[in-house]
Amino acid sequence: MPHLEIVSLSSRYGSEEVLKEVSLAADQGEVLSVIGPSGSGKSTLLRVLIGLTPPSGGEVFIAGERVDYSSRRSLKGLRGKMSIVFQEYNLFQNMTVMRNVTVAPIKIKKRPREQVERQAEALLAKVGMAHKQDAYPEELSGGQQQRVAIARALATNPEILLFDEVTAALDPERVNEVLETIRGLTNEGITMIIVSHEMAFVREVSTRVAMMDEGRLVECGPPAQIFDAPRQSRTREFVSSILRH
Amino acid sequence: MDYTFQFSEVFAELPYLLGGAVVTLEIAFISFWGGAVIGLGGALAKVYGGPALKKTASTYVTALTNTPALVQIFLLYYALPDAGILLGSMTAVLIGLVLNAGAYLTEIIRAGIVSVRPSEMDAGVTLGMSRLQLVRYVMLPHTAKTIYAPLSNFFVWLVLGSSLAALFGVEELTGRAINVSTANLRSIETFAVVAVIYVVLTVMASASLALAGRLMFRVRAKVF
Ligand SMILES: Nc1ncnc2c1ncn2[C@@H]1O[C@H](COP(=O)(O)OP(=O)(O)O)[C@@H](O)[C@H]1O
Ligand SMILES: [Mg+2]
Numbered sequence: 001m002p003h004l005e006i007v008s009l010s011s012r013y014g015s016e017e018v019l020k021e022v023s024l025a026a027d028q029g030e031v032l033s034v035i036g037p038s039g040s041g042k043s044t045l046l047r048v049l050i051g052l053t054p055p056s057g058g059e060v061f062i063a064g065e066r067v068d069y070s071s072r073r074s075l076k077g078l079r080g081k082m083s084i085v086f087q088e089y090n091l092f093q094n095m096t097v098m099r100n101v102t103v104a105p106i107k108i109k110k111r112p113r114e115q116v117e118r119q120a121e122a123l124l125a126k127v128g129m130a131h132k133q134d135a136y137p138e139e140l141s142g143g144q145q146q147r148v149a150i151a152r153a154l155a156t157n158p159e160i161l162l163f164d165e166v167t168a169a170l171d172p173e174r175v176n177e178v179l180e181t182i183r184g185l186t187n188e189g190i191t192m193i194i195v196s197h198e199m200a201f202v203r204e205v206s207t208r209v210a211m212m213d214e215g216r217l218v219e220c221g222p223p224a225q226i227f228d229a230p231r232q233s234r235t236r237e238f239v240s241s242i243l244r245h
Numbered sequence: 246m247d248y249t250f251q252f253s254e255v256f257a258e259l260p261y262l263l264g265g266a267v268v269t270l271e272i273a274f275i276s277f278w279g280g281a282v283i284g285l286g287g288a289l290a291k292v293y294g295g296p297a298l299k300k301t302a303s304t305y306v307t308a309l310t311n312t313p314a315l316v317q318i319f320l321l322y323y324a325l326p327d328a329g330i331l332l333g334s335m336t337a338v339l340i341g342l343v344l345n346a347g348a349y350l351t352e353i354i355r356a357g358i359v360s361v362r363p364s365e366m367d368a369g370v371t372l373g374m375s376r377l378q379l380v381r382y383v384m385l386p387h388t389a390k391t392i393y394a395p396l397s398n399f400f401v402w403l404v405l406g407s408s409l410a411a412l413f414g415v416e417e418l419t420g421r422a423i424n425v426s427t428a429n430l431r432s433i434e435t436f437a438v439v440a441v442i443y444v445v446l447t448v449m450a451s452a453s454l455a456l457a458g459r460l461m462f463r464v465r466a467k468v469f
Contacts, residue, residue: 051370052370052371076373079371079373080373082371083372084371090364090365090367090368091368092365092368092369092382093362094387094462103382108374109373
Protein backbone atom coordinates (compact mmCIF):
# COMPACT_ATOMS: atom_id res chain seq x y z
CA MET A 1 0.00 0.00 0.00
CA PRO A 2 1.46 3.40 -0.92
CA HIS A 3 2.04 5.80 1.97
CA LEU A 4 0.44 8.68 0.10
CA GLU A 5 -2.05 8.01 -2.66
CA ILE A 6 -3.62 10.73 -4.77
CA VAL A 7 -6.51 9.59 -6.93
CA SER A 8 -7.91 11.73 -9.71
CA LEU A 9 -7.52 14.93 -7.68
CA SER A 10 -9.04 18.12 -9.13
CA SER A 11 -9.35 21.70 -7.95
CA ARG A 12 -10.65 24.93 -9.33
CA TYR A 13 -10.39 28.65 -8.67
CA GLY A 14 -13.83 29.96 -9.54
CA SER A 15 -14.74 28.35 -12.81
CA GLU A 16 -11.16 27.73 -13.87
CA GLU A 17 -10.01 24.18 -13.28
CA VAL A 18 -6.32 24.35 -12.41
CA LEU A 19 -5.83 20.79 -11.22
CA LYS A 20 -7.26 18.13 -13.51
CA GLU A 21 -7.66 14.58 -12.26
CA VAL A 22 -4.11 14.13 -11.07
CA SER A 23 -3.21 10.69 -9.75
CA LEU A 24 0.09 9.99 -8.02
CA ALA A 25 1.38 7.71 -5.32
CA ALA A 26 4.42 7.66 -3.09
CA ASP A 27 5.72 4.87 -0.87
CA GLN A 28 6.98 5.43 2.63
CA GLY A 29 10.27 7.39 2.50
CA GLU A 30 10.03 8.07 -1.19
CA VAL A 31 11.15 11.41 -2.61
CA LEU A 32 8.71 12.37 -5.33
CA SER A 33 9.59 15.53 -7.22
CA VAL A 34 7.11 17.53 -9.24
CA ILE A 35 8.35 19.63 -12.15
CA GLY A 36 6.56 21.65 -14.78
CA PRO A 37 6.21 25.17 -16.15
CA SER A 38 4.97 28.02 -14.03
CA GLY A 39 1.19 27.97 -13.72
CA SER A 40 0.93 24.23 -14.31
CA GLY A 41 -0.74 23.64 -10.95
CA LYS A 42 2.18 22.40 -8.82
CA SER A 43 1.51 24.75 -5.92
CA THR A 44 -2.21 24.07 -6.15
CA LEU A 45 -1.52 20.35 -5.87
CA LEU A 46 0.42 20.87 -2.65
CA ARG A 47 -2.13 23.35 -1.27
CA VAL A 48 -4.94 20.89 -1.90
CA LEU A 49 -2.96 18.06 -0.30
CA ILE A 50 -2.50 19.98 2.95
CA GLY A 51 -6.02 21.38 2.95
CA LEU A 52 -5.40 25.05 2.16
CA THR A 53 -7.35 24.91 -1.10
CA PRO A 54 -10.42 22.66 -1.30
CA PRO A 55 -10.42 19.87 -3.87
CA SER A 56 -13.28 19.82 -6.36
CA GLY A 57 -12.95 16.09 -6.97
CA GLY A 58 -10.82 13.06 -6.31
CA GLU A 59 -9.45 11.43 -3.22
CA VAL A 60 -6.34 11.36 -1.08
CA PHE A 61 -5.31 8.45 1.12
CA ILE A 62 -2.60 8.41 3.76
CA ALA A 63 -1.57 4.88 4.68
CA GLY A 64 -4.84 3.72 3.19
CA GLU A 65 -6.97 6.12 5.20
CA ARG A 66 -9.07 8.58 3.21
CA VAL A 67 -8.63 12.29 4.03
CA ASP A 68 -11.93 14.13 4.35
CA TYR A 69 -11.11 17.73 3.42
CA SER A 70 -14.50 18.97 4.56
CA SER A 71 -14.09 17.67 8.09
CA ARG A 72 -12.23 19.73 10.66
CA ARG A 73 -11.29 16.67 12.63
CA SER A 74 -9.87 14.94 9.55
CA LEU A 75 -7.91 18.09 8.64
CA LYS A 76 -6.50 18.25 12.14
CA GLY A 77 -5.36 14.66 11.85
CA LEU A 78 -3.89 15.40 8.42
CA ARG A 79 -1.85 18.32 9.70
CA GLY A 80 -0.46 16.15 12.43
CA LYS A 81 1.03 13.94 9.72
CA MET A 82 1.88 16.37 6.95
CA SER A 83 3.92 19.60 6.90
CA ILE A 84 4.75 22.07 4.18
CA VAL A 85 7.54 24.54 3.47
CA PHE A 86 6.48 27.37 1.18
CA GLN A 87 8.23 29.39 -1.46
CA GLU A 88 8.12 32.69 0.41
CA TYR A 89 9.66 32.45 3.83
CA ASN A 90 6.52 32.65 5.88
CA LEU A 91 7.92 32.47 9.35
CA PHE A 92 5.90 34.23 12.03
CA GLN A 93 7.56 37.63 12.03
CA ASN A 94 6.60 38.41 15.60
CA MET A 95 8.26 35.29 17.02
CA THR A 96 11.88 34.35 17.56
CA VAL A 97 13.38 31.46 15.64
CA MET A 98 12.93 29.19 18.67
CA ARG A 99 9.30 30.18 19.14
CA ASN A 100 8.55 29.71 15.44
CA VAL A 101 9.74 26.13 15.75
CA THR A 102 8.10 25.38 19.09
CA VAL A 103 4.75 27.16 18.92
CA ALA A 104 2.89 24.38 17.13
CA PRO A 105 4.18 21.44 19.19
CA ILE A 106 3.61 23.31 22.47
CA LYS A 107 0.34 25.11 21.79
CA ILE A 108 -1.34 22.76 19.37
CA LYS A 109 0.06 19.34 20.13
CA LYS A 110 0.30 20.24 23.85
CA ARG A 111 3.64 18.55 24.25
CA PRO A 112 5.78 19.51 27.26
CA ARG A 113 7.82 22.66 26.63
CA GLU A 114 11.13 21.25 27.89
CA GLN A 115 10.98 18.29 25.58
CA VAL A 116 9.86 20.40 22.59
CA GLU A 117 12.65 22.90 23.13
CA ARG A 118 15.24 20.17 23.34
CA GLN A 119 13.97 18.72 20.07
CA ALA A 120 13.88 22.22 18.51
CA GLU A 121 17.51 22.79 19.47
CA ALA A 122 18.45 19.54 17.78
CA LEU A 123 16.44 20.43 14.67
CA LEU A 124 17.94 23.91 14.48
CA ALA A 125 21.39 22.39 14.80
CA LYS A 126 20.56 20.01 12.00
CA VAL A 127 19.61 22.87 9.64
CA GLY A 128 22.62 24.88 10.83
CA MET A 129 20.62 27.53 12.65
CA ALA A 130 21.30 26.72 16.30
CA HIS A 131 23.26 29.94 16.76
CA LYS A 132 20.26 32.04 15.72
CA GLN A 133 17.57 30.65 17.98
CA ASP A 134 16.89 34.00 19.65
CA ALA A 135 16.89 36.02 16.42
CA TYR A 136 13.75 37.31 14.74
CA PRO A 137 13.04 36.38 11.10
CA GLU A 138 13.69 39.91 9.84
CA GLU A 139 17.24 39.61 11.10
CA LEU A 140 17.93 36.55 8.94
CA SER A 141 18.77 36.07 5.28
CA GLY A 142 16.24 34.36 3.04
CA GLY A 143 18.21 31.12 3.09
CA GLN A 144 18.41 31.16 6.86
CA GLN A 145 14.68 31.83 7.17
CA GLN A 146 13.98 28.95 4.84
CA ARG A 147 16.14 26.61 6.92
CA VAL A 148 14.24 27.68 10.04
CA ALA A 149 10.99 27.02 8.17
CA ILE A 150 12.24 23.50 7.46
CA ALA A 151 13.03 23.01 11.15
CA ARG A 152 9.56 24.31 12.01
CA ALA A 153 7.96 21.85 9.59
CA LEU A 154 9.98 19.00 11.10
CA ALA A 155 9.07 19.91 14.68
CA THR A 156 5.60 18.46 14.27
CA ASN A 157 7.21 15.08 13.41
CA PRO A 158 5.57 14.81 9.99
CA GLU A 159 5.40 11.55 8.06
CA ILE A 160 4.99 13.51 4.85
CA LEU A 161 6.83 16.69 3.99
CA LEU A 162 5.90 19.02 1.11
CA PHE A 163 8.32 21.55 -0.39
CA ASP A 164 7.00 24.22 -2.74
CA GLU A 165 9.85 25.78 -4.70
CA VAL A 166 11.62 26.54 -1.46
CA THR A 167 14.68 27.94 -3.23
CA ALA A 168 12.91 29.99 -5.90
CA ALA A 169 12.91 33.24 -3.92
CA LEU A 170 16.52 32.93 -2.75
CA ASP A 171 19.68 34.61 -3.95
CA PRO A 172 21.64 32.10 -6.07
CA GLU A 173 24.42 31.77 -3.50
CA ARG A 174 21.83 30.84 -0.85
CA VAL A 175 20.20 28.07 -2.84
CA ASN A 176 22.77 25.40 -2.02
CA GLU A 177 22.57 25.74 1.74
CA VAL A 178 18.84 25.01 1.58
CA LEU A 179 19.21 22.16 -0.91
CA GLU A 180 21.92 20.66 1.33
CA THR A 181 19.49 20.77 4.23
CA ILE A 182 16.79 18.96 2.27
CA ARG A 183 19.30 16.45 0.97
CA GLY A 184 20.19 15.67 4.58
CA LEU A 185 16.58 14.71 5.27
CA THR A 186 16.07 12.33 2.39
CA ASN A 187 17.21 9.21 4.24
CA GLU A 188 15.07 9.57 7.32
CA GLY A 189 12.04 7.69 6.11
CA ILE A 190 9.95 10.84 5.62
CA THR A 191 7.90 10.75 2.44
CA MET A 192 8.63 13.93 0.49
CA ILE A 193 7.01 15.76 -2.34
CA ILE A 194 9.36 18.36 -3.73
CA VAL A 195 8.29 20.96 -6.25
CA SER A 196 11.47 22.45 -7.68
CA HIS A 197 13.11 23.97 -10.73
CA GLU A 198 16.57 22.86 -9.56
CA MET A 199 16.89 20.03 -12.07
CA ALA A 200 20.29 18.74 -10.99
CA PHE A 201 19.02 18.49 -7.43
CA VAL A 202 15.76 16.85 -8.48
CA ARG A 203 17.61 14.29 -10.52
CA GLU A 204 19.96 13.46 -7.68
CA VAL A 205 17.55 13.12 -4.74
CA SER A 206 14.31 11.90 -6.30
CA THR A 207 13.14 8.33 -6.41
CA ARG A 208 10.57 9.43 -9.00
CA VAL A 209 9.75 12.60 -10.89
CA ALA A 210 6.30 13.78 -11.99
CA MET A 211 5.89 16.22 -14.85
CA MET A 212 2.87 18.52 -14.81
CA ASP A 213 1.46 20.84 -17.46
CA GLU A 214 -1.77 22.84 -17.54
CA GLY A 215 -3.12 21.16 -14.44
CA ARG A 216 -2.51 17.63 -15.71
CA LEU A 217 0.01 14.99 -14.90
CA VAL A 218 2.00 14.47 -18.11
CA GLU A 219 4.17 11.59 -16.98
CA CYS A 220 5.80 10.14 -13.93
CA GLY A 221 8.86 7.96 -13.69
CA PRO A 222 12.38 7.54 -12.33
CA PRO A 223 14.69 10.51 -12.89
CA ALA A 224 16.57 8.63 -15.61
CA GLN A 225 13.34 8.26 -17.60
CA ILE A 226 12.20 11.86 -17.20
CA PHE A 227 15.55 13.46 -17.90
CA ASP A 228 17.14 11.05 -20.39
CA ALA A 229 14.28 9.22 -22.09
CA PRO A 230 11.01 11.05 -21.59
CA ARG A 231 7.99 9.30 -23.05
CA GLN A 232 6.05 12.48 -23.72
CA SER A 233 7.23 15.20 -26.07
CA ARG A 234 5.93 17.85 -23.62
CA THR A 235 8.32 16.50 -20.96
CA ARG A 236 11.23 16.50 -23.38
CA GLU A 237 10.46 20.07 -24.42
CA PHE A 238 10.22 21.30 -20.83
CA VAL A 239 13.30 19.48 -19.56
CA SER A 240 15.46 20.62 -22.44
CA SER A 241 14.25 24.22 -22.15
CA ILE A 242 15.17 24.22 -18.47
CA LEU A 243 18.51 22.48 -18.91
CA ARG A 244 19.51 24.91 -21.64
CA HIS A 245 19.33 27.76 -19.15
CA MET B 246 5.18 100.47 25.36
CA ASP B 247 6.95 97.76 27.28
CA TYR B 248 5.07 94.83 28.60
CA THR B 249 6.37 93.18 31.72
CA PHE B 250 5.65 89.50 31.98
CA GLN B 251 4.15 88.51 35.27
CA PHE B 252 3.91 84.81 35.82
CA SER B 253 3.32 84.82 39.54
CA GLU B 254 -0.44 85.22 39.20
CA VAL B 255 -0.50 82.29 36.79
CA PHE B 256 1.66 80.10 39.00
CA ALA B 257 -0.73 80.73 41.84
CA GLU B 258 -3.36 78.99 39.73
CA LEU B 259 -1.11 76.07 38.78
CA PRO B 260 -2.94 73.48 40.91
CA TYR B 261 -6.23 74.55 39.30
CA LEU B 262 -4.72 74.30 35.81
CA LEU B 263 -3.15 70.91 36.54
CA GLY B 264 -6.56 69.72 37.68
CA GLY B 265 -7.73 70.75 34.21
CA ALA B 266 -4.92 68.72 32.69
CA VAL B 267 -6.30 65.67 34.49
CA VAL B 268 -9.74 66.33 32.95
CA THR B 269 -8.05 66.68 29.54
CA LEU B 270 -6.41 63.28 29.95
CA GLU B 271 -9.70 61.78 31.08
CA ILE B 272 -11.47 63.06 27.98
CA ALA B 273 -8.66 61.75 25.78
CA PHE B 274 -8.73 58.35 27.49
CA ILE B 275 -12.48 57.89 27.29
CA SER B 276 -12.60 59.06 23.67
CA PHE B 277 -9.71 56.77 22.80
CA TRP B 278 -11.04 53.59 24.38
CA GLY B 279 -14.64 54.26 23.38
CA GLY B 280 -13.43 54.96 19.87
CA ALA B 281 -11.27 51.83 19.94
CA VAL B 282 -14.28 49.63 20.69
CA ILE B 283 -16.25 51.21 17.84
CA GLY B 284 -13.17 51.13 15.64
CA LEU B 285 -12.64 47.40 16.23
CA GLY B 286 -16.27 46.72 15.34
CA GLY B 287 -16.07 48.99 12.31
CA ALA B 288 -12.85 47.43 11.09
CA LEU B 289 -14.20 43.88 11.47
CA ALA B 290 -17.36 44.96 9.61
CA LYS B 291 -15.29 46.46 6.81
CA VAL B 292 -13.00 43.48 6.41
CA TYR B 293 -15.26 40.51 7.16
CA GLY B 294 -18.78 41.92 6.99
CA GLY B 295 -21.38 41.29 4.33
CA PRO B 296 -22.26 44.04 1.82
CA ALA B 297 -24.74 45.77 4.17
CA LEU B 298 -22.36 45.88 7.11
CA LYS B 299 -19.51 47.02 4.88
CA LYS B 300 -21.64 49.81 3.47
CA THR B 301 -22.81 50.96 6.90
CA ALA B 302 -19.27 51.05 8.25
CA SER B 303 -17.87 52.98 5.31
CA THR B 304 -20.73 55.49 5.34
CA TYR B 305 -20.05 56.11 9.03
CA VAL B 306 -16.34 56.55 8.41
CA THR B 307 -16.85 58.83 5.42
CA ALA B 308 -19.38 61.00 7.23
CA LEU B 309 -17.32 61.45 10.36
CA THR B 310 -13.88 61.85 8.86
CA ASN B 311 -15.07 64.48 6.39
CA THR B 312 -16.65 66.86 8.89
CA PRO B 313 -14.89 68.70 11.74
CA ALA B 314 -15.23 67.11 15.17
CA LEU B 315 -16.32 70.51 16.45
CA VAL B 316 -19.26 70.64 14.06
CA GLN B 317 -20.26 67.10 15.05
CA ILE B 318 -20.34 68.05 18.71
CA PHE B 319 -22.31 71.24 17.98
CA LEU B 320 -24.85 69.10 16.18
CA LEU B 321 -25.13 66.75 19.15
CA TYR B 322 -25.32 69.65 21.56
CA TYR B 323 -27.91 71.73 19.75
CA ALA B 324 -29.82 69.28 17.59
CA LEU B 325 -30.46 66.49 20.06
CA PRO B 326 -32.34 68.67 22.61
CA ASP B 327 -34.83 69.38 19.80
CA ALA B 328 -35.33 65.64 19.57
CA GLY B 329 -36.03 65.57 23.28
CA ILE B 330 -32.56 64.40 24.33
CA LEU B 331 -30.86 66.84 26.61
CA LEU B 332 -27.12 66.36 26.90
CA GLY B 333 -24.79 67.95 29.40
CA SER B 334 -21.86 69.66 27.73
CA MET B 335 -19.37 67.05 28.96
CA THR B 336 -21.61 64.23 27.74
CA ALA B 337 -22.04 65.86 24.33
CA VAL B 338 -18.28 66.33 24.01
CA LEU B 339 -17.54 62.75 25.04
CA ILE B 340 -20.13 61.24 22.72
CA GLY B 341 -18.93 63.42 19.86
CA LEU B 342 -15.29 62.59 20.38
CA VAL B 343 -15.96 58.87 20.85
CA LEU B 344 -17.93 58.76 17.58
CA ASN B 345 -15.28 60.79 15.80
CA ALA B 346 -12.44 58.68 17.18
CA GLY B 347 -14.37 55.54 16.25
CA ALA B 348 -14.32 56.58 12.61
CA TYR B 349 -10.59 57.24 12.50
CA LEU B 350 -9.80 54.15 14.53
CA THR B 351 -11.92 52.02 12.17
CA GLU B 352 -9.54 52.96 9.37
CA ILE B 353 -6.40 52.51 11.46
CA ILE B 354 -7.46 49.08 12.75
CA ARG B 355 -8.68 47.98 9.33
CA ALA B 356 -5.26 48.79 7.87
CA GLY B 357 -3.74 46.67 10.64
CA ILE B 358 -5.97 43.69 9.90
CA VAL B 359 -5.34 43.71 6.17
CA SER B 360 -1.60 43.99 6.80
CA VAL B 361 -1.50 40.45 8.19
CA ARG B 362 0.47 38.46 5.62
CA PRO B 363 -1.69 35.73 4.10
CA SER B 364 1.38 33.50 3.93
CA GLU B 365 1.73 33.61 7.71
CA MET B 366 -1.91 32.66 8.06
CA ASP B 367 -1.30 29.75 5.67
CA ALA B 368 1.65 28.67 7.79
CA GLY B 369 -0.50 28.79 10.92
CA VAL B 370 -3.27 26.78 9.29
CA THR B 371 -0.93 24.09 8.02
CA LEU B 372 0.68 23.80 11.45
CA GLY B 373 -2.76 22.90 12.73
CA MET B 374 -3.82 26.14 14.44
CA SER B 375 -7.51 26.59 15.19
CA ARG B 376 -9.24 29.82 14.25
CA LEU B 377 -8.82 31.19 17.74
CA GLN B 378 -5.15 30.25 17.76
CA LEU B 379 -4.65 31.96 14.40
CA VAL B 380 -6.13 35.16 15.81
CA ARG B 381 -4.10 34.92 18.96
CA TYR B 382 -0.70 33.90 17.58
CA VAL B 383 -0.71 35.38 14.07
CA MET B 384 -3.31 38.09 13.55
CA LEU B 385 -3.29 39.95 16.85
CA PRO B 386 0.45 40.42 17.25
CA HIS B 387 0.78 41.48 13.63
CA THR B 388 -2.16 43.87 13.74
CA ALA B 389 -1.11 45.32 17.07
CA LYS B 390 2.38 45.99 15.80
CA THR B 391 1.16 47.65 12.63
CA ILE B 392 -1.41 49.91 14.23
CA TYR B 393 0.68 50.79 17.23
CA ALA B 394 2.34 53.95 15.88
CA PRO B 395 -0.81 55.42 14.27
CA LEU B 396 -2.74 54.69 17.46
CA SER B 397 -0.18 56.53 19.54
CA ASN B 398 -0.29 59.52 17.22
CA PHE B 399 -4.05 59.49 17.38
CA PHE B 400 -4.02 59.48 21.16
CA VAL B 401 -1.77 62.54 21.16
CA TRP B 402 -4.14 64.17 18.69
CA LEU B 403 -7.01 63.47 21.11
CA VAL B 404 -5.15 65.06 24.03
CA LEU B 405 -4.79 68.24 21.98
CA GLY B 406 -8.14 67.99 20.22
CA SER B 407 -10.02 67.65 23.50
CA SER B 408 -9.38 71.38 23.95
CA LEU B 409 -12.47 72.01 21.82
CA ALA B 410 -14.47 70.93 24.89
CA ALA B 411 -13.70 74.39 26.29
CA LEU B 412 -16.10 75.86 23.74
CA PHE B 413 -18.91 74.00 25.45
CA GLY B 414 -17.91 75.17 28.90
CA VAL B 415 -16.14 72.01 29.96
CA GLU B 416 -13.43 72.91 32.44
CA GLU B 417 -10.53 70.92 31.10
CA LEU B 418 -7.10 72.46 30.64
CA THR B 419 -8.04 75.01 27.98
CA GLY B 420 -11.36 75.81 29.66
CA ARG B 421 -9.63 76.50 32.94
CA ALA B 422 -6.99 78.59 31.14
CA ILE B 423 -9.78 80.78 29.79
CA ASN B 424 -11.20 81.13 33.29
CA VAL B 425 -7.81 82.05 34.75
CA SER B 426 -6.96 84.56 32.05
CA THR B 427 -10.35 86.26 32.30
CA ALA B 428 -9.79 86.71 35.99
CA ASN B 429 -6.14 87.80 36.00
CA LEU B 430 -6.04 89.53 32.61
CA ARG B 431 -2.67 87.85 32.00
CA SER B 432 -3.62 86.00 28.83
CA ILE B 433 -0.15 85.68 27.32
CA GLU B 434 1.38 84.29 30.48
CA THR B 435 -1.56 82.01 31.18
CA PHE B 436 -1.64 80.48 27.72
CA ALA B 437 2.15 80.20 27.62
CA VAL B 438 2.03 78.14 30.79
CA VAL B 439 -0.85 76.10 29.42
CA ALA B 440 1.05 75.47 26.19
CA VAL B 441 3.95 74.12 28.23
CA ILE B 442 1.57 71.86 30.16
CA TYR B 443 0.22 70.50 26.85
CA VAL B 444 3.74 69.82 25.65
CA VAL B 445 4.53 67.98 28.87
CA LEU B 446 1.31 65.96 28.53
CA THR B 447 1.91 64.93 24.94
CA VAL B 448 5.59 64.18 25.44
CA MET B 449 4.72 62.03 28.44
CA ALA B 450 2.00 60.28 26.49
CA SER B 451 4.21 59.66 23.43
CA ALA B 452 7.11 58.50 25.53
CA SER B 453 5.12 56.06 27.61
CA LEU B 454 3.30 54.75 24.54
CA ALA B 455 6.57 54.34 22.65
CA LEU B 456 8.08 52.52 25.60
CA ALA B 457 5.08 50.23 25.91
CA GLY B 458 5.22 49.58 22.17
CA ARG B 459 8.86 48.68 22.37
CA LEU B 460 8.29 46.25 25.21
CA MET B 461 5.11 44.68 23.88
CA PHE B 462 5.46 44.65 20.11
CA ARG B 463 9.14 45.26 19.45
CA VAL B 464 8.11 48.41 17.60
CA ARG B 465 11.29 50.32 17.04
CA ALA B 466 9.69 53.64 17.90
CA LYS B 467 11.89 56.37 19.26
CA VAL B 468 10.96 57.27 22.82
CA PHE B 469 12.05 60.84 22.10
N1 LIG C 1 -5.55 32.14 -5.54
C1 LIG C 1 -5.75 31.95 -6.87
N2 LIG C 1 -6.86 32.46 -7.47
C2 LIG C 1 -7.08 32.26 -8.77
N3 LIG C 1 -6.25 31.57 -9.58
C3 LIG C 1 -5.14 31.05 -9.05
C4 LIG C 1 -4.84 31.21 -7.67
N4 LIG C 1 -3.67 30.58 -7.42
C5 LIG C 1 -3.27 30.06 -8.59
N5 LIG C 1 -4.15 30.33 -9.58
C6 LIG C 1 -4.05 29.87 -10.98
O1 LIG C 1 -3.98 28.48 -10.97
C7 LIG C 1 -3.06 28.03 -11.95
C8 LIG C 1 -2.04 27.12 -11.31
O2 LIG C 1 -1.27 27.88 -10.39
P1 LIG C 1 -0.16 27.24 -9.46
O3 LIG C 1 -0.71 26.04 -8.82
O4 LIG C 1 0.34 28.31 -8.59
O5 LIG C 1 0.95 26.82 -10.52
P2 LIG C 1 2.51 26.54 -10.31
O6 LIG C 1 2.76 26.39 -8.86
O7 LIG C 1 2.76 25.30 -11.09
O8 LIG C 1 3.22 27.71 -10.89
C9 LIG C 1 -2.48 29.26 -12.58
O9 LIG C 1 -3.14 29.47 -13.80
C10 LIG C 1 -2.77 30.35 -11.64
O10 LIG C 1 -2.98 31.56 -12.31
MG1 LIG D 1 4.02 27.51 -7.60
